[in-house]
Amino acid sequence: MPVPGRFTIHARDGKARRATLHTAHGEIQTPVFMPVGTQGSVKAVGPDDLLQAGSQIILGNTYHLYLRPGDELVARRGGLHRFMSWDKPILTDSGGFQVFSLSTIRKISEKGVEFRSYLDGSKHFFSPEKAISIQQNLGSDIMMVLDECVGYGADREYTARSLERTTRWARRCREVHTPGADGQLMFGIIQGGFHEDLREESLGQLLEIPFEGYAIGGLSVGESTEDMYRILNHIGPRMPEEKPRYLMGVGTPMDILEGIESGVDMFDCVLPTRNARNGTLFTSQGKVNIKRAEFREDDGPLDPNCQCYTCRNFSRAYLRHLYTAREILSYRLNSLHNIAFFLELARQAREAIEGGRFAELKAHYQGIYGTDGRNQRKGGAHHKPKRRFG
Amino acid sequence: MPVPGRFTIHARDGKARRATLHTAHGEIQTPVFMPVGTQGSVKAVGPDDLLQAGSQIILGNTYHLYLRPGDELVARRGGLHRFMSWDKPILTDSGGFQVFSLSTIRKISEKGVEFRSYLDGSKHFFSPEKAISIQQNLGSDIMMVLDECVGYGADREYTARSLERTTRWARRCREVHTPGADGQLMFGIIQGGFHEDLREESLGQLLEIPFEGYAIGGLSVGESTEDMYRILNHIGPRMPEEKPRYLMGVGTPMDILEGIESGVDMFDCVLPTRNARNGTLFTSQGKVNIKRAEFREDDGPLDPNCQCYTCRNFSRAYLRHLYTAREILSYRLNSLHNIAFFLELARQAREAIEGGRFAELKAHYQGIYGTDGRNQRKGGAHHKPKRRFG
Secondary structure, eight states, X not given: OOOTTOEEEEEEETTEEEEEEEETTEEEEESEEEOEETTSSOTTOOHHHHHHHTOOOEEEOHHHHHHTTOHHHHXXXXXXXXXXXXXXXXXXXXXXXXXXXXXXXXXXXXXXXXXXXXXXXXXXXXXHHHHHHHHHHHTOSXXXXXXXXXXXXXXXXXXXXXXXXXXXXXXXXXXXXXXXXXXXXXXXEEOOTTOHHHHHHHHHHHTTSOOSEEEEOSOSSSOOHHHHHHHHHHHGGGSOTTSOEEETTOOOHHHHHHHHHTTOOEEEOSHHHHHHHTTXXXXXXXXXXXXXXXXXXXXXXXXXXXXXXXXXXXXHHHHHHHHHTTOHHHHHHHHHHHHHHHHHHHHHHHHHHHXXXXXXXXXXXXXXXXXXXXXXXXXXXXXXXXXXXX | OOOTTOEEEEEEETTEEEEEEEETTEEEXXXXXXXXXXXXXXXXXXXXXXXXXXXXXXXXXXXHHHHXXXXXXXXXXTOHHHHHTOOSOEEEOOSHHHHHHHOSSEEEOSSOEEEEOTTTOOEEEEOHHHHHHHHHHHTOSEEEOOOOOOOTTOOHHHHHHHHHHHHHHHHHHHHTSOTTGGGOEEEEEEOOTTOHHHHHHHHHHHTTSOOSEEEEOSOSSSOOHHHHHHHHHHHGGGSOTTSOEEETTOOOHHHHHHHHHTTOOEEEOSXXXXXXXXXXXXETTEEEETTSGGGTTOOSBSOXXXXXXXXXXXXXXXXXXXXXXXXXXXXXHHHHHHHHHHHHHHHHHHHHHHTTOHHHHHHHHHHHHOSOGGGGOTTOOTTOOSSOOO
């Protein structure tokens, strides 16, 4: 088996790349979409559903798993893979984002961040070292450094000071985990708000630390699509060519295609599962609000071009009924489909890059979803803090 | 294909029978347990889960489906089988039980029963003819006659008058549906409360009407286990030998074994799915309350003797975590297991009858679940009206 971290680019189309990333739990074909399993479960679906939909890798949330059931308990179970019965790769975030978005009281210092649990108000402390230790307990294939995700509207001075601390924290994360140990990879996170020069500065500082991959944090935090794409288009292509690039917590179908066009390889977002639970479904023909009365007697599948379990077996009329009757099965069938849609979008992107037709694919989806990803962003993206820090 | 309604007994062990019932959607091996799909979905599981767990037949609720999405809408979708993507047999109740248990205002007359919808308070009327017409729209394999389920505590005089009306209603149901038409079978329902002689009278009256099967209604409505078993043991063996016998809305594992011993072939109950959602799980070693702290670090399967998806893939520790974290997947995994347990219990009963070992099987489960089915009845059985009628 190739050594974890090996990253092979097979094809390029403009800045877009088609590659393979090797991890301790197998390889990932990129560009890839990663469904989010916040509490050790991708909401409303089982590992069987994820496999059937073609998931290559899922995400786990360090903040949530640390609080419940506890990372040490998960470690005693043999790690997160065994605990949740998922044999393929897992990426865990650092918990930083949730500390800043979910905790009502928090205190940041050079040492780390003190916060209160959103569950019971109990006091906790995350240092960079602690964030890595938790992720070692979880045994994820890709760990993320502890960063401060600066909210939209933070001033330039705070943003600049914060990104330097994020760099110092990133170095401390790397220092407690030898590259390659236990097959776990570690990615650094670029911050710098909506200032191109600060983003470049953050990237430059992180490049001095040997990470196996680099991520863009601090996007989809309330800014306009224009601002998001401006930063994405600026920093994406400047990230190391030979390492995987990950855009955190983004986003809509158009955001993902924009990211791929800027050379990003990996994406995660709660949008497909969260929207599914609200009855908003993504299809090859556009968004569908399954609650609408027009679907009462619609015998067609949700998406005639989709091969997921939901689309192969049930009509829009039945899905509307399940939603209206608040049946639990509604959550599963809707989530399963939306996940399948995002995975298929990434698969089509891989195929298009190989065939030199990526611009064509993006234009096709623009015709369906419009040019502004924000239109699809309703329902709240993953990386949107409820409170701003700083 | 054998004609629907054909009922072949293969083996006997005391009064217990091992048989095959043929329906328009295939054969059913009895004794059989039927999971309940109230609103066109067995709560929290999909048809794929039901098939994998070995379900032969499921139940649909006429009252709920009539109100939402409407039986005519279901008919236009090609019937309930196609609507919910379930190709195996379906039994529908008459809606009578829910009219009496869920509607706060209702008015019974010789003609039928007027009631208000539990959803929006709108006024509706079920006559015996209407109950059959709805079930014809749903296209179920087995239809039930409209009956009045007399609550526990009703006096003898009311019970006697009511059972005679139930007989007249049963005759009217049969009159609007020629035996064998559209492959749909129709079962009569024995009432008579907790009086042996009234039960016999009800049965005697129904025997004059050519039904393809007979059911015992009005049990598990709040009575003691002693009372339930007294009536069950009295009337079960007196029901026609050559026709399928169905005990409605019952019950716990011990209730089902008691029913089989009295010669009953078919059972349905919401107990496994409802209890699953409350974290109460049935296993070959007794009941398990998955919420309990003792399972925090329990790496064993929920039931080492169970072959269901849940038991093959997840630990008690993980199931406890999902329940505690209120993950939607918890409902599916728990429900799937409880259904599998009840289906396996019926399978073991079939095997034991064939081998002349039924008494042994029952004694085995008595050793685990005790002699009083009521101990397992907590959480509310299906056939328990919230209000009494009469």
